[in-house]
Amino acid sequence: MANTKYVFVTGGVTSSLGKGIIAASLAKLLQERGYRVTIQKFDPYINIDPGTLNPYEHGECYVTDDGAETDLDLGHYERFLDVKTSQANNVTTGRVYQSVIDKERKGEFLGKTVQVVPHITNEIKERIQILGETGDYDVVITELGGTVGDIESLPYVESVRQLTWELGEHNSVVVHLTLIPYLAAAGELKTKPTQHSVKMMMQNGLNPDILVCRSEHFISDDIKRKLALFCNVKKEEVISSLDAETIYDVPNLMLHEGLDKVVLKKLDLTSTKEPKLIEWNKFVEKHKNPLHKVKIGVIGKYVELQDAYKSIAEAFIHAGSSQRIKVKVEWIHSEDITKDNVARKLHGLSGIMVAPGFGNRGTEGKIETIRYARENNIPFMGICLGMQMAVIEFSRNVLGLKDANSTEMYDNLEFPVINLMEDQKEVTDMGGTMRLGAWDCQLEKDSKAYNAYGKELISERHRHRYEFNSDFKDQIEAAGMKATGVNPKTGLVEVVEIPSHPWFVAVQYHPEYKSTVLNPHPLFKEFVNASLEYLQSK
Numbered sequence: 125m126a127n128t129k130y131v132f133v134t135g136g137v138t139s140s141l142g143k144g145i146i147a148a149s150l151a152k153l154l155q156e157r158g159y160r161v162t163i164q165k166f167d168p169y170i171n172i173d174p175g176t177l178n179p180y181e182h183g184e185c186y187v188t189d190d191g192a193e194t195d196l197d198l199g200h201y202e203r204f205l206d207v208k209t210s211q212a213n214n215v216t217t218g219r220v221y222q223s224v225i226d227k228e229r230k231g232e233f234l235g236k237t238v239q240v241v242p243h244i245t246n247e248i249k250e251r252i253q254i255l256g257e258t259g260d261y262d263v264v265i266t267e268l269g270g271t272v273g274d275i276e277s278l279p280y281v282e283s284v285r286q287l288t289w290e291l292g293e294h295n296s297v298v299v300h301l302t303l304i305p306y307l308a309a310a311g312e313l314k315t316k317p318t319q320h321s322v323k324m325m326m327q328n329g330l331n332p333d334i335l336v337c338r339s340e341h342f343i344s345d346d347i348k349r350k351l352a353l354f355c356n357v358k359k360e361e362v363i364s365s366l367d368a369e370t371i372y373d374v375p376n377l378m379l380h381e382g383l384d385k386v387v388l389k390k391l392d393l394t395s396t397k398e399p400k401l402i403e404w405n406k407f408v409e410k411h412k413n414p415l416h417k418v419k420i421g422v423i424g425k426y427v428e429l430q431d432a433y434k435s436i437a438e439a440f441i442h443a444g445s446s447q448r449i450k451v452k453v454e455w456i457h458s459e460d461i462t463k464d465n466v467a468r469k470l471h472g473l474s475g476i477m478v479a480p481g482f483g484n485r486g487t488e489g490k491i492e493t494i495r496y497a498r499e500n501n502i503p504f505m506g507i508c509l510g511m512q513m514a515v516i517e518f519s520r521n522v523l524g525l526k527d528a529n530s531t532e533m534y535d536n537l538e539f540p541v542i543n544l545m546e547d548q549k550e551v552t553d554m555g556g557t558m559r560l561g562a563w564d565c566q567l568e569k570d571s572k573a574y575n576a577y578g579k580e581l582i583s584e585r586h587r588h589r590y591e592f593n594s595d596f597k598d599q600i601e602a603a604g605m606k607a608t609g610v611n612p613k614t615g616l617v618e619v620v621e622i623p624s625h626p627w628f629v630a631v632q633y634h635p636e637y638k639s640t641v642l643n644p645h646p647l648f649k650e651f652v653n654a655s656l657e658y659l660q661s662k
Contacts, residue, residue, distance in 0.1 A: 144197035443645060
């Protein structure tokens with residue numbers, strides 16, 4: 125019998141039903157019961173990782189401490205569980221095939237014909253069990269991307285079928301998330317899409333043990349009985365998942381439906397601890413009952429798809445709720461901002477953030493935004509490219525270096541205040557070659573960043589190729605912008621501030637990646653608080 129138990133979360137009928145939230149909610153409940161839990165995501169696309177995907181295509185690219193560029197669902201996992209993930213928590217078809225092909229080239233298959241079964245499926249099964257075999261976890265939850273029936277998902281479904289058989293009874297459970305649509309014309313919920321989805325799974329040899337049914341309307345016991353009958357599950361194994369006011373309600377909803385109890389029973393696990401969710405519910409209560417409201421503008425180039433900035437949006441919720449402040453985020457496209465309309469576009473904001481991004485598009489709008497925030501003493505926070513734009517804006521408009529820019533945007537600059545890192549100059553591959561993962565940063569004691577963190581040495585996650593050009597550091601600091609955080613080994617600038625400004629902090633790293641429900645990020649907390657103070661002073 126395996127020591128580690130495995131839960132597989134699959135999706136049916138349609139995408140975007142919230143497999144990641146269901147997986148994270150189940151993990152949270154099991155964690156509350158005293159089990160050591162982790163979650164991993166298996167994505168069926170052929171990209172090695174989402175690092176080269178356009179944010180419009182796949183949303184945010186999340187980064188772990190060990191430098192893995194991963195699916196945004198790993199952000200949900202960390203935010204819900206307050207447990208770090210790693211490269212092992214996200215696997216793609218591209219990575220699986222690359223590994224198998226590399227082994228074939230080395231002759232590891234002894235001249236055999238390499239096929240999807242057994243070679244690809246064996247690789248998938250090995251990767252599913254990597255975290256379980258460490259001995260660090262009692263339960264490993266694996267979310268399969270896409271929906272059952274997608275041609276890309278077939279090797280994963282087959283791998284899970286094999287693995288559930290190999291693990292034996294009570295060592296694995298398959299949770300199938302599906303849709304129960306409501307037809308207004310008929311005035312009723314329809315179960316047929318779910319029946320077809322389950323039938324398709326069964327045709328591939330995999331039986332769901334539990335159905336989690338997403339719906340906009342109440343699912344009656346009669347419907348649950350019908351689903352149980354036609355999908356080969358018990359009535360108590362049909363779990364209702366109605367639309368929630370916030371994703372942070374879902375653990376409580378799943379607790380009420382008994383999802384964790386059904387899973388434990390299937391896995392033959394016992395628990396004397398009932399999930400209390402005490403700290404979690406304190407957060408939810410504060411989130412739903414704020415004492416103050418503040419409007420903060422996020423200026424970016426992918427704002428049409430808010431999943432592109434998912435971690436930023438959630439970090440504002442964590443930071444605001446912890447202080448009983450409701451943060452209303454105003455998403456503003458940087459391409460829409462010009463020198464002539466910047467005041468009108470940013471009117472009414474109590475805080476301004478310039479978001480991360482790549483490439484030249486929309487950068488002049490970001491620079492105008494930063495100038496407006498600096499000159500009008502509006503609390504400002506810049507992240508990654510936002511920090512680089514802050515340095516460029518200051519260099520142009522305070523130092524008078526009119527050509528100041530980044531070599532990411534233009535070649536042969538007279539004043540390249542942002543420049544390509546030395547170790548990046550010979551890099552030709554785009555994927556997985558940036559400065560990635562956790563790096564240390566030493567903060568100056570009299571800085572706003574230090575006041576936020578409360579300590580000198582911090583560690584934050586990075587994802588970028590270009591850096592503050594230290595050749596201009598003395599010049600920039602003499603004019604009033606201070607480098608208050610540097611990497612202690614490389615000397616690279618990580619944080620810049622304007623001490624004469626009420627709150628102007630820009631960072632090269634991505635603080636949003638480390639914000640969780642139970643540990644809101646300190647920089648976001650200080651920024652939200654400074655925005656409220658600005659509002660109250662008006």
